[in-house]
Amino acid sequence: NLILVRAAPDSISEKVEESIKNAEEACSGDPVSGECVAAWDEVEELSAAASHARDKKKGTDPLDAYCKDNPETDECRTYDT
Amino acid sequence: MAACTVYSTQSLKTNCFISTPSSKTHYGFHSKQIVLYSTSKRNKRVNNPYVITCAAGDTQTVVIGLAADSGCGKSTFMRRLTSVFGGTAEPPKGGNPDSNTLISDTTTVICLDDYHSLDRTGRKEKGVTALDPRANDFDLMYEQVKAIKDGVSVQKPIYNHVTGLLDPPELIKPPKILVIEGLHPMYDARVRDLLDFSIYLDISNEVKFAWKIQRDMAERGHSLESIKASIEARKPDFDAYIDPQKQYADAVIEVLPTELIPDDNEGKILRVRLIQKEGVKNFSPVYLFDDGSTISWIPCGRKLTCSYPGIKFAYGPDAYFGNEVSIVEMDGQFDRLDELIYVESHLSNLSSKFYGEVTQQMLKHADFPGSNNGTGLFQTIVGLKIRELYEQIVATRAETPVKAAKA
Numbered sequence: 001n002l003i004l005v006r007a008a009p010d011s012i013s014e015k016v017e018e019s020i021k022n023a024e025e026a027c028s029g030d031p032v033s034g035e036c037v038a039a040w041d042e043v044e045e046l047s048a049a050a051s052h053a054r055d056k057k058k059g060t061d062p063l064d065a066y067c068k069d070n071p072e073t074d075e076c077r078t079y080d081t
Numbered sequence: 082m083a084a085c086t087v088y089s090t091q092s093l094k095t096n097c098f099i100s101t102p103s104s105k106t107h108y109g110f111h112s113k114q115i116v117l118y119s120t121s122k123r124n125k126r127v128n129n130p131y132v133i134t135c136a137a138g139d140t141q142t143v144v145i146g147l148a149a150d151s152g153c154g155k156s157t158f159m160r161r162l163t164s165v166f167g168g169t170a171e172p173p174k175g176g177n178p179d180s181n182t183l184i185s186d187t188t189t190v191i192c193l194d195d196y197h198s199l200d201r202t203g204r205k206e207k208g209v210t211a212l213d214p215r216a217n218d219f220d221l222m223y224e225q226v227k228a229i230k231d232g233v234s235v236q237k238p239i240y241n242h243v244t245g246l247l248d249p250p251e252l253i254k255p256p257k258i259l260v261i262e263g264l265h266p267m268y269d270a271r272v273r274d275l276l277d278f279s280i281y282l283d284i285s286n287e288v289k290f291a292w293k294i295q296r297d298m299a300e301r302g303h304s305l306e307s308i309k310a311s312i313e314a315r316k317p318d319f320d321a322y323i324d325p326q327k328q329y330a331d332a333v334i335e336v337l338p339t340e341l342i343p344d345d346n347e348g349k350i351l352r353v354r355l356i357q358k359e360g361v362k363n364f365s366p367v368y369l370f371d372d373g374s375t376i377s378w379i380p381c382g383r384k385l386t387c388s389y390p391g392i393k394f395a396y397g398p399d400a401y402f403g404n405e406v407s408i409v410e411m412d413g414q415f416d417r418l419d420e421l422i423y424v425e426s427h428l429s430n431l432s433s434k435f436y437g438e439v440t441q442q443m444l445k446h447a448d449f450p451g452s453n454n455g456t457g458l459f460q461t462i463v464g465l466k467i468r469e470l471y472e473q474i475v476a477t478r479a480e481t482p483v484k485a486a487k488a
Binding site: 011012013014015016017018020021023024027033034035036037038039040041042043044045046047048049050051052053055 | 151156201204205207208209210211212242243245293296297300301302303307310311313314315317318
């Protein structure tokens with residue numbers, strides 16, 4: 001029951017993938033070393049950034065985005081009474 | 082401070098003054114910072130000789146601290162809080178697109194990651210995490226938060242979460258309410274003393290794991306193992322440096338797995354506890370039915386139909402790290418609006434301005450995570466409490482205008 005959402009912009013996605021590989025490598029020798037812990041911390045930071053980028057992307061309604069640039073068009077005009 | 086000119090174009094209550102920073106500057110960088118930034122040419126413009134200060138009326142900035150681990154819903158809380166004050170929070174216009182700051186009419190939210198003293202490469206070289214105090218510059222954090230509280234604008238660094246580098250700084254003007262959110266708002270005693278109110282979001286390990294699966298499983302490269310490994314690796318530092326801050330918080334929102342379903346580990350239904358410190362100035366805790374009693378309440382029955390597994394509330398006095406506290410607890414989730422208004426009508430001391438305000442705020446953001454359970458409810462209530470605290474502080478200052486001296 002996991003919901004699949006659109007992935008974050010490719011550059012961050014790639015970075016996340018790369019950082020996981022690096023972390024797995026860094027931890028293969030010594031699982032409690034500072035190097036290993038710092039590598040997993042980087043994974044967390046990038047995953048959070050990717051998730052924020054995803055949220056930003058999906059939050060916009062196409063009509064809202066259009067109306068921001070074209071407030072004078074028929075489909076966007078609103079009047080306060 | 083040398084020059085001090087007042088220009089009042091908008092209203093006489095607005096205090097604006099232009100000052101020339103003296104050698105004892107507390108809004109710029111101390112020497113350690115200059116070394117960090119000297120690689121970039123753009124930073125030479127940092128030393129702006131004039132600082133324009135506009136304190137909002139006779140009031141000082143009210144400072145709120147919010148502590149939580151990354152991926153624990155800080156940003157959702159922030160959006161609920163700024164919505165209580167009206168208007169939406171947006172990144173500073175025309176600045177760095179990766180800025181972590183959010184600005185609305187009344188509130189400015191700054192992310193404490195901007196005070197990292199080591200960037201991503203630096204932490205890797207030293208083998209420390211971002212949770213480690215050694216990766217953070219508490220001196221600069223204290224100086225800048227204090228300056229903003231005193232009505233002085235600062236040039237705050239930007240930690241870029243995408244590149245992992247420290248970017249050129251941005252100008253932060255003193256707002257009515259400053260929220261500092263991040264991993265360490267209550268770690269340093271000097272910063273802690275500047276806070277007018279503090280909140281800690283305490284997510285239990287089970288729920289944290291479930292939330293991170295939801296967040297990361299769609300991401301390339303992640304697996305159950307990698308999510309688990311990341312949580313496990315950060316845990317020693319989290320327990321040593323982040324978790325102990327909750328003893329200082331005026332309000333703690335604790336998120337636990339439900340007790341309504343035996344052995345539930347999906348993390349979808351939550352038991353959320355709002356732990357409120359007693360005796361905090363300008364803050365009076367919310368209660369259920371009768372202040373100070375111990376109560377367990379199941380609202381489902383003749384007047385309210387709930388679907389499985391229902392809703393259960395609890396309220397009572399307790400002790401938390403040696404402090405006297407009042408705890409309101411909600412287990413389960415709402416299916417429909419009438420449930421929420423029914424619950425709201427039985428809670429007292431909500432600091433709302435009209436009947437139904439909590440429900441209305443929750444409805445406004447029905448799409449935010451947590452809007453159907455205790456996380457959204459208690460975050461909204463804390464938002465109303467902060468509004469009341471702000472109004473009380475402003476009112477107290479207005480009574481003694483002469484004492485509100487300028488620094």
